[in-house]
Amino acid sequence: MVRSVADRAFSPARNVLEEVGDMMILTGRTIASALRPPYPYGGEFVSQFLFAVRLCWFPLLISTVAFGYGAPGLQAANFLVIFGALDRLGGFFVLASIREFAPFVTAIVLAGVAGTAITADLGARKIREELDALQVLGVDPVKNLVVPRFLALMLVTGLFNIYALIFGIFGGVLATLTNGAPLGPFWATFFTNASTTDLWGSVLKTTLFGAIIAIVCCYKGMTASGGAEGVGRAVNQAVVIAFLGIFAFNYVFTQTLLATHPEIQVIR
Amino acid sequence: MSIVSGPEAHEEDEFRFHTGRQAPTGVQDAIEFVDVHKAFGRNKILRGLNMGIPEGRISMILGPSGTGKSVCIKHMVGLLYPDQGDVIVHGQSVPNMHDDELFEMRKRFGVLFQDGALFGSMNLYDNVAFPLRQHTDKGEDEIAEIVNRRLREVGLANANDKMPNELSGGMRKRAGFARALVLDPDIVLFDEPDSGLDPVRTALLCELIQEIHEENGGTYVVITHDIMSARRVAEHISVLWRGRIVESGPAEQLFESDNPFVRQFLSGDSQGPLGME
Numbered sequence: 063m064v065r066s067v068a069d070r071a072f073s074p075a076r077n078v079l080e081e082v083g084d085m086m087i088l089t090g091r092t093i094a095s096a097l098r099p100p101y102p103y104g105g106e107f108v109s110q111f112l113f114a115v116r117l118c119w120f121p122l123l124i125s126t127v128a129f130g131y132g133a134p135g136l137q138a139a140n141f142l143v144i145f146g147a148l149d150r151l152g153g154f155f156v157l158a159s160i161r162e163f164a165p166f167v168t169a170i171v172l173a174g175v176a177g178t179a180i181t182a183d184l185g186a187r188k189i190r191e192e193l194d195a196l197q198v199l200g201v202d203p204v205k206n207l208v209v210p211r212f213l214a215l216m217l218v219t220g221l222f223n224i225y226a227l228i229f230g231i232f233g234g235v236l237a238t239l240t241n242g243a244p245l246g247p248f249w250a251t252f253f254t255n256a257s258t259t260d261l262w263g264s265v266l267k268t269t270l271f272g273a274i275i276a277i278v279c280c281y282k283g284m285t286a287s288g289g290a291e292g293v294g295r296a297v298n299q300a301v302v303i304a305f306l307g308i309f310a311f312n313y314v315f316t317q318t319l320l321a322t323h324p325e326i327q328v329i330r
Numbered sequence: 331m332s333i334v335s336g337p338e339a340h341e342e343d344e345f346r347f348h349t350g351r352q353a354p355t356g357v358q359d360a361i362e363f364v365d366v367h368k369a370f371g372r373n374k375i376l377r378g379l380n381m382g383i384p385e386g387r388i389s390m391i392l393g394p395s396g397t398g399k400s401v402c403i404k405h406m407v408g409l410l411y412p413d414q415g416d417v418i419v420h421g422q423s424v425p426n427m428h429d430d431e432l433f434e435m436r437k438r439f440g441v442l443f444q445d446g447a448l449f450g451s452m453n454l455y456d457n458v459a460f461p462l463r464q465h466t467d468k469g470e471d472e473i474a475e476i477v478n479r480r481l482r483e484v485g486l487a488n489a490n491d492k493m494p495n496e497l498s499g500g501m502r503k504r505a506g507f508a509r510a511l512v513l514d515p516d517i518v519l520f521d522e523p524d525s526g527l528d529p530v531r532t533a534l535l536c537e538l539i540q541e542i543h544e545e546n547g548g549t550y551v552v553i554t555h556d557i558m559s560a561r562r563v564a565e566h567i568s569v570l571w572r573g574r575i576v577e578s579g580p581a582e583q584l585f586e587s588d589n590p591f592v593r594q595f596l597s598g599d600s601q602g603p604l605g606m607e
């Protein structure tokens with residue numbers, strides 16, 4: 063009796079923990095399987111990479127320029143103008159764009175556009191029993207489907223982060239111009255504050271975001287059940303879990319980076 | 331049905347017709363289920379299944395819809411694991427195999443899934459050629475010859491370059507059938523090869539199964555709802571209900587059985603132990 067009440071009360075929590083555990087196991091298996099020969103996933107890797115690039119470049123372009131221009135650009139500029147310190151916007155963009163906004167916008171666009179496509183694709187294959195058929199034909203789905211998506215998404219997210227950085231900063235430039243200020247001071251404060259630590263930290267972080275998105279989306283796709291409706295549910299859950307994972311991981315990563323590299327906390 | 335029945339009485343009721351009699355077949359079992367239990371959540375599907383599939387025969391598994399016939403097939407190739415009990419293929423325990431052993435074992439299997447399970451991203455030809463490309467070093471010419479022959483046999487010679495989503499259910503079934511057989515496997519599992527086909531094609535497919543079996547030998551397991559097909563091709567029949575075997579044995583004996591459930595099921599009668607539930 064006590065047990066059944068406890069079961070009912072805690073089972074959602076237990077299921078979530080179980081799923082997280084399963085995803086950890088999948089991560090481990092994916093990495094092991096990526097390293098161990100043979101390497102049959104080259105073709106799939108290239109096609110997944112191009113697929114993600116084709117799907118994401120335009121939404122990402124719009125999001126980053128609009129976001130960079132609107133949020134940190136115009137709003138921070140408004141604020142800085144009060145102090146007559148609009149030149150500081152460049153320095154602020156190192157903090158805002160490189161460290162947080164570019165990685166976030168990249169991750170959100172990648173999860174929402176490429177991640178959902180992966181979950182829907184794998185989910186549909188699972189429902190049609192294609193994944194079972196593959197396994198019976200001696201094809202390991204982890205090696206042939208998860209590994210290429212995992213690697214492709216890590217690479218794409220890392221690269222797209224630089225792309226998002228560039229267009230995000232372009233949004234800041236636009237905001238400076240909107241305020242009728244010259245660009246020289248913007249770049250000056252930008253480069254005194256920017257450090258290589260910021261750059262590699264940002265790229266490393268987004269690469270790992272890509273890994274989280276890939277694992278969550280592949281896991282949710284491969285465990286979809288319950289017909290077409292089940293695929294829809296899986297896609298929905300995949301996005302939610304990926305976002306939560308990214309936010310949680312971002313906290314840990316930023317804290318660790320700041321703690322290990324205290325010099326980047328100093329605003330020059 | 332008595333209205334007042336304790337849980338025990340119910341238990342007894344439930345398996346009233348399950349004699350579990352396994353009439354001797356005279357050959358060894360290629361596949362053996364030993365007291366297999368399998369549940370999905372609270373939904374108990376297999377409940378102490380003991381079943382033997384004789385080597386080198388065409389065996390049929392019959393049973394009402396939703397009793398777990400497809401689940402059975404997935405246990406044989408290690409896609410599902412029993413909660414309890416053991417599944418033995420050629421003397422090896424499937425649930426205890428390492429991944430490598432499992433992949434080796436699966437090469438000897440050909441499986442037709444219930445919905446065909448064709449790869450949506452490949453056309454028919456590539457679907458049927460897939461196992462050959464995966465497991466043999468045959469050249470493209472040789473592969474083309476085998477694939478075209480198999481596709482001709484199932485009447486899909488002109489649909490080579492169609493994608494699976496352009497085909498009817500029955501055509502997908504037949505393509506899946508062709509794919510299951512290209513490697514001339516030792517053990518072939520067909521999940522309802524005849525559902526969704528017209529009566530003539532069903533009859534032709536049954537003949538095809540027999541022909542290919544005579545040609546290549548091997549152990550065939552066929553799941554079907556079609557009693558006519560069972561009469562035509564079955565050499566051995568297992569009747570599955572409520573997660574256990576009701577009766578199994580050589581086909582002639584089962585068709586003569588005096589078990590009320592088996593009789594009802596094999597004659598497709600609406601009167602008898604099986605209702606809609």
Ligand SMILES: Nc1ncnc2c1ncn2[C@@H]1O[C@H](COP(=O)(O)OP(=O)(O)OP(=O)(O)O)[C@@H](O)[C@H]1O
Pocket residue numbers: 287370375394395396397398399400401402444
């Ligand atoms: N992966 C799964 N997860 C949860 N439940 C499942 C799963 N696979 C099968 N089931 C359940 O197991 C039961 C038996 O399914 P199965 O597909 O084996 O039936 P069947 O005997 O093949 O029926 P049919 O003749 O209609 O194909 C069904 O109630 C189904 O809901």
Ligand SMILES: [Mg+2]
Pocket residue numbers: 399400401444521
């Ligand atoms: Mg079935």
